[in-house]
Amino acid sequence: MEKITVSLGYRSYPITISAGLLKYSASFLPLKSGDNAMLVTNQTLAALYLHKLLTLLNKADVKIDYVILPDGEQYKNLSVMNQIFTALLQKSHGRETTLIALGGGVIGDMTGFAAASYQRGVRFIQVPTTLLSQVDASVGGKTGVNHEMGKNMIGAFYQPVSVIIDTDCLSTLPPRELAAGLAEVIKYGIILDSEFFQWLEEHLDAILALDSKVMRFCIRRCCELKVKVVEHDECESNIRTLLNLGHTFAHAIETHVGYGNWLHGEAVAAGIVMAAYTSEILGEFMSVDTIRIINLLKRAHLPVRGPTNMNAEAYLPYMMRDKKVVKGNIRFVLPLAIGRAEIRTGIDQNIVIKAINTLQNS
Amino acid sequence: MEKITVSLGYRSYPITISAGLLKYSASFLPLKSGDNAMLVTNQTLAALYLHKLLTLLNKADVKIDYVILPDGEQYKNLSVMNQIFTALLQKSHGRETTLIALGGGVIGDMTGFAAASYQRGVRFIQVPTTLLSQVDASVGGKTGVNHEMGKNMIGAFYQPVSVIIDTDCLSTLPPRELAAGLAEVIKYGIILDSEFFQWLEEHLDAILALDSKVMRFCIRRCCELKVKVVEHDECESNIRTLLNLGHTFAHAIETHVGYGNWLHGEAVAAGIVMAAYTSEILGEFMSVDTIRIINLLKRAHLPVRGPTNMNAEAYLPYMMRDKKVVKGNIRFVLPLAIGRAEIRTGIDQNIVIKAINTLQNS
Known part of the structure; x- marks a missing residue:
């Protein structure tokens, strides 16, 4: 297991890199028993991981809801991001909730910006599943969505509380x-x-x-x-x-x-x-x-x-x-x-x- | 003229309160000759102030564009906010631009959030024109929009670079x-x-x-x-x-x-x-x-x-x-x-x- 710390004062956070991390609920710290969380992912990844992760986190006594977005860069926009807010409000998530971004750059960027903006800021955990998001989006706190006239034009600098890189995810990557x-x-x-x-x-x-x-x-x-x-x-x-x-x-x-x-x-x-x-x-x-x-x-x-x-x-x-x-x-x-x-x-x-x-x- | 400083480290800013401030381009500091800016206002206020302000700022050699939004709390949402981004992109505004929010709480909150989010953050100047926004929205950096399921559910804490309170504006207030x-x-x-x-x-x-x-x-x-x-x-x-x-x-x-x-x-x-x-x-x-x-x-x-x-x-x-x-x-x-x-x-x-x-x- 490799561990790197991103040092940004009180917003510092760890990046953990290993095979098999998604099998253990301890990987999801600081999430703990009794916490609320909202898992954000896309259709493709939901088919592969959703059931396993919900079972794992439920067992760890985390109250976990989820929202599944369409898969692709063309859906990285304000109106698809709004689906995350709707899911959070429908399930009455408050300021103490944690968003979990399970996916590539699109899911990570959009979930990160949603976390920065929901009730003016809630915690989020990144679980990048593509090589690109593992080497790029997991560091730096750039979050956001596209505008039809320009890429990544709308967003925030916002840091996750933890990044979990499970290299096993790469085996399902096209x-x-x-x-x-x-x-x-x-x-x-x-x-x-x-x-x-x-x-x-x-x-x-x-x-x-x-x-x-x-x-x-x-x-x-x-x-x-x-x-x-x-x-x-x-x-x-x-x-x-x-x-x-x-x-x-x-x-x-x-x-x-x-x-x-x-x-x-x-x-x-x-x-x-x-x-x-x-x-x-x-x-x-x-x-x-x-x-x-x-x-x-x-x-x-x-x-x-x-x-x-x-x-x-x-x-x-x-x-x-x-x-x-x-x-x-x-x-x-x-x-x-x-x-x-x-x-x-x-x-x-x-x-x-x-x-x-x-x-x-x- | 009354002047209050809001002290928040490097994000500190002045609030200036007086009658007639909107008659002087110096009120709009730190905007200076050669700068770009985008004035955001609503239909009601545009009829009263737009022409005067454009003339004033043009004279001061500020390259000023504008966008006029519909007037009312029911328009404080992501999709109306997107009109601000579209206007900024159409006029090729970069990270060095300044948004000017001329209006009440709705315009102030939405413009502030747009400033926090456009290219992950640009400057903005608040010109609150209603009593409510003068006493409330001009301090505190709360910006955001409504979700159909809850008020102010989406937003950011983001500070303006200056707040200009012209008490003359109250004479046109219903x-x-x-x-x-x-x-x-x-x-x-x-x-x-x-x-x-x-x-x-x-x-x-x-x-x-x-x-x-x-x-x-x-x-x-x-x-x-x-x-x-x-x-x-x-x-x-x-x-x-x-x-x-x-x-x-x-x-x-x-x-x-x-x-x-x-x-x-x-x-x-x-x-x-x-x-x-x-x-x-x-x-x-x-x-x-x-x-x-x-x-x-x-x-x-x-x-x-x-x-x-x-x-x-x-x-x-x-x-x-x-x-x-x-x-x-x-x-x-x-x-x-x-x-x-x-x-x-x-x-x-x-x-x-x-x-x-x-x-x-x-």
Whole structure:
């Protein structure tokens, strides 16, 4: 079992990583006998885990209710989130309740924002079930929903009281979702840790085979890297922005093709390559490193180009609405080497367009 | 000009109270030349102030957009709030924007929550235009919207960067809304300040005539009293609950009759009398003080009973869903004397029913 503590003063919380955690009610601490809780999950996961978890928590004398949401990024919006509030009110949950988010990023983000907002704030426990949410959403307290005009535009910074990562959940994950998670894993290597990037090149086959020891290390390393960044910059005023490598492009793709058509991780993979090309054109990144990135993404079964029907100019209006825009200036995260990245503003839009075009025609 | 500072560490902010403030762009500090802002208001106020304010702020070189929402408590919900996000995204407002809430409690609460949530938090300036919002919503950082099953169930604690109280706004306020504000004013006297209660008994006629000196003192005193409470207990874990005198009953009334039919202050007036009756039955409050309260509320043209078609039993299910319920136990604020109140749990529901029945049949 691996345990990491996210230190944010009185809002500090533990992340526990191990196989089989969902078999033990003790994993759900600080929930205890006599407490109320509301389990939030989606249709797909409910079929796999709902009955077992309700039995487990009932036995532990937790009064547990549940709400099942539709599965998919296209449902991460205010009106689906309202179903959580309705369920809480129907079952008369008060301020002392605890929300449990069982699912991937969509369930985690939406449940976290619901927890931040219900009666102006109740406790929540994250149980991320996808690789992407385990390495990304479990640290950092970013919660929220999409607006039809922009991804993650509505939300709150809000910390869980505990994160439970049961690596057994990955065995039920569709291969496409595993790959999507690997995009974020690879991202950590590129922006922060060249040794980890090399480790990934060496262990990718074991990861794809879900080797449990390799997987546990991989998830722990990503969480540790993210913890280090978030502890320094909880509200993303500075270095936390680095974690958005590829995301400005990715959000444009996801919004353009419609939420749920491209997985977030798939869009991030394409976005990372676009950022590498932009940096190359600026003379800041070596093409040999771009090739290493592309090769690793390909081995992970990830796309390394944007959608074929989306031309370079189509990216700009979405990018201008991005949260990283400051006074009309797009802020880009540019890789400078494997293991090092920087935040840049004032980059000529034509260079960005050229980078996307070069990639799309390569 | 009166100035009060709300001291909450780095989130401290000033409240400025004076006639004519909306005539000067300097009132809108920290907004400055070159900044973006989004003015949020309702149809009624837009007709009175929108053109003047846009002209004023444009002259001061603030890039100001606006969104006009429908007027009324029944529109304080997630889907109307979403119109604010849509307007912000349509006009490409980034994280550095400032929302300006021009209106009463509904506009203030909804704009505040939108500011807390847009891109996970942007600045906002409150310009409360009703007496109720001037004495109540301008201090404390409670923001949020209603759910069809319960009032203010969704929201955040979020502080404005400045509150601008222009007492001239009260001259355009309908008499019924002025009265609704007085319910909260009278509440401050009952829970915290017997001298202020007596001052209100002496100056109620001058208040109803909107005497500007009397009005300024009245608003300042309420803000001061609330500031004292909120500085000690921002997140309502303890003494801030006192400010909810009458509100558990009031929320039941408002939810039962449908938002917008009874004004919040009207429901609070009836709720205060119900709390006084409950306290009387428990032997904790003197009937002579109940009579002083009823007389003052009546002089302020406020109801002193609940809706005639709502029987006592109908209050309970709403009260059980109130945010002040802890593990199924209703927490009541009970007046113990004029100027002193206490939080009580475990009060027998039958006593509450008896209090409501006695009042309704009196």
